[in-house]
Amino acid sequence: MAARYSHLNSIPSGRNVRIIQDRRVLSDAYVPETLPGRDEQILMFEEHLEPLLFNEPPSHLAFTGMAGTGKTAVAKHVLRHKSEELRGAPVRFIYINCSQANTSYRVMYQLNRAFGILVPPSGYPYDVLEDNFRKAFLEADVRMFLVLDEVDLLVRRDGGRLLYSLTRMNYDLDLRRNSVTVLGISNTLNFLDRLDRRVLSSYNPDRIFFQPYSADELYNILLQRARLGLRPGSWEDAALRRIAAKVAREGGDARRAIDLLRMAATLAEKDRSGKLTEDHVEQAEIRVDESEVQVAIRTLPFHHLLVLKAAVDLLLAGDPRPGTGKIYERYERYARRFLVSPLTMRRVSAILRELESQGIIEIEMSYGGARGNTKVVRGTALPPLRLKEILNEVTRV
Ligand code: ADP
Numbered sequence: 436m437a438a439r440y441s442h443l444n445s446i447p448s449g450r451n452v453r454i455i456q457d458r459r460v461l462s463d464a465y466v467p468e469t470l471p472g473r474d475e476q477i478l479m480f481e482e483h484l485e486p487l488l489f490n491e492p493p494s495h496l497a498f499t500g501m502a503g504t505g506k507t508a509v510a511k512h513v514l515r516h517k518s519e520e521l522r523g524a525p526v527r528f529i530y531i532n533c534s535q536a537n538t539s540y541r542v543m544y545q546l547n548r549a550f551g552i553l554v555p556p557s558g559y560p561y562d563v564l565e566d567n568f569r570k571a572f573l574e575a576d577v578r579m580f581l582v583l584d585e586v587d588l589l590v591r592r593d594g595g596r597l598l599y600s601l602t603r604m605n606y607d608l609d610l611r612r613n614s615v616t617v618l619g620i621s622n623t624l625n626f627l628d629r630l631d632r633r634v635l636s637s638y639n640p641d642r643i644f645f646q647p648y649s650a651d652e653l654y655n656i657l658l659q660r661a662r663l664g665l666r667p668g669s670w671e672d673a674a675l676r677r678i679a680a681k682v683a684r685e686g687g688d689a690r691r692a693i694d695l696l697r698m699a700a701t702l703a704e705k706d707r708s709g710k711l712t713e714d715h716v717e718q719a720e721i722r723v724d725e726s727e728v729q730v731a732i733r734t735l736p737f738h739h740l741l742v743l744k745a746a747v748d749l750l751l752a753g754d755p756r757p758g759t760g761k762i763y764e765r766y767e768r769y770a771r772r773f774l775v776s777p778l779t780m781r782r783v784s785a786i787l788r789e790l791e792s793q794g795i796i797e798i799e800m801s802y803g804g805a806r807g808n809t810k811v812v813r814g815t816a817l818p819p820l821r822l823k824e825i826l827n828e829v830t831r832v
């Protein structure tokens with residue numbers, strides 16, 4: 436009775452329109468077996484861990500680099516291999532993400548759990564948690580290698596005291612048997628410069644830097660995902676090249692490149708043409724840009740919305756480069772209409788700068804016109820008509 440199910444495979448045009456074979460591969464949580472473009476960092480990290488093979492303590496370490504440069508992926512990749520290689524050795528690898536555990540308490544809570552101690556997730560005396568952990572660690576009689584991912588979030592909130600007390604522990608340990616090594620991973624480049632001198636001298640890590648990916652590196656990352664997750668032959672090479680070039684220009688963030696690939700592949704599938712092309716990438720880019728601008732507009736304060744509305748309406752009325760003066764006049768009218776008292780000209784001028792730094796509009800200085808030097812709006816992130824639609828949706832202004 437196989438014929439009953441034959442419709443599942445028969446496609447009207449006779450072509451296969453499926454593009455995505457394994458959506459998991461295009462998701463954020465997936466870490467592939469190899470990491471193109473990161474050989475150097477992987478090698479450095481592995482070499483750094485070598486002392487553990489001889490039962491010696493490795494020194495502390497820091498990964499720095501912008502978001503999406505593969506820091507988390509490299510850390511997980513190497514830990515996975517090393518914990519296999521060191522299975523049975525007195526070594527404990529622990530990974531904690533400080534975007535979830537962003538206080539000393541929460542990190543210490545995770546450390547308790549890692550050593551099998553169950554404590555309440557909040558409201559317990561911190562000192563007891565720390566004592567628990569120290570005792571359990573000594574009892575386990577191991578070397579601990581602790582990864583604190585996004586550690587800058589912890590330090591921003593709680594200062595460096597946890598980093599200090601963890602790294603200080605080594606001064607009281609018998610280093611022939613036990614040691615604590617910390618790998619701090621940070622998305623901010625100046626993380627180490629901002630640490631307290633006392634903390635830095637106790638932590639004092641070796642550093643591995645993750646530079647933004649180049650277009651070629653991004654292309655290889657995308658090609659790997661396409662091979663693992665898309666139907667063979669279902670993509671044009673030019674589509675991957677286009678994503679790689681765009682994302683390299685915008686800062687080399689691999690997460691963004693993979694997001695674009697997933698979105699473009701989804702659009703291509705809806706299209707039912709059976710092939711992922713540059714056109715689909717272009718559509719995906721527009722959607723990504725749009726959703727970013729939408730989010731930015733949605734969170735603007737009310738007066739910012741009115742200033743933006745004034746600028747957009749002037750553009751739509753045919754003024755190609757509306758200046759601060761005209762924008763202010765219109766903004767004032769809108770403010771009155773909404774029964775709020777208008778802000779000063781100076782403040783509105785500052786708001787225009789803020790709208791620019793959010794990537795919603797572009798401004799430039801116009802020198803020596805009838806009004807002297809003034810700011811003018813010379814471009815917008817999306818076509819003005821589209822901005823107006825978004826403003827209407829968001830604000831009903
Ligand atoms: P970071 O921690 O530096 O912000 P991640 O390691 O989380 O960056 O990487 C972001 C995304 O890009 C993840 O989905 C990751 O799997 C992927 N990725 C990053 N670098 C590579 C690489 N060299 N090869 C394959 N995938 C990568």
Ligand code: MG
Pocket residue numbers: 506507508584585
């Ligand atoms: Mg990360």
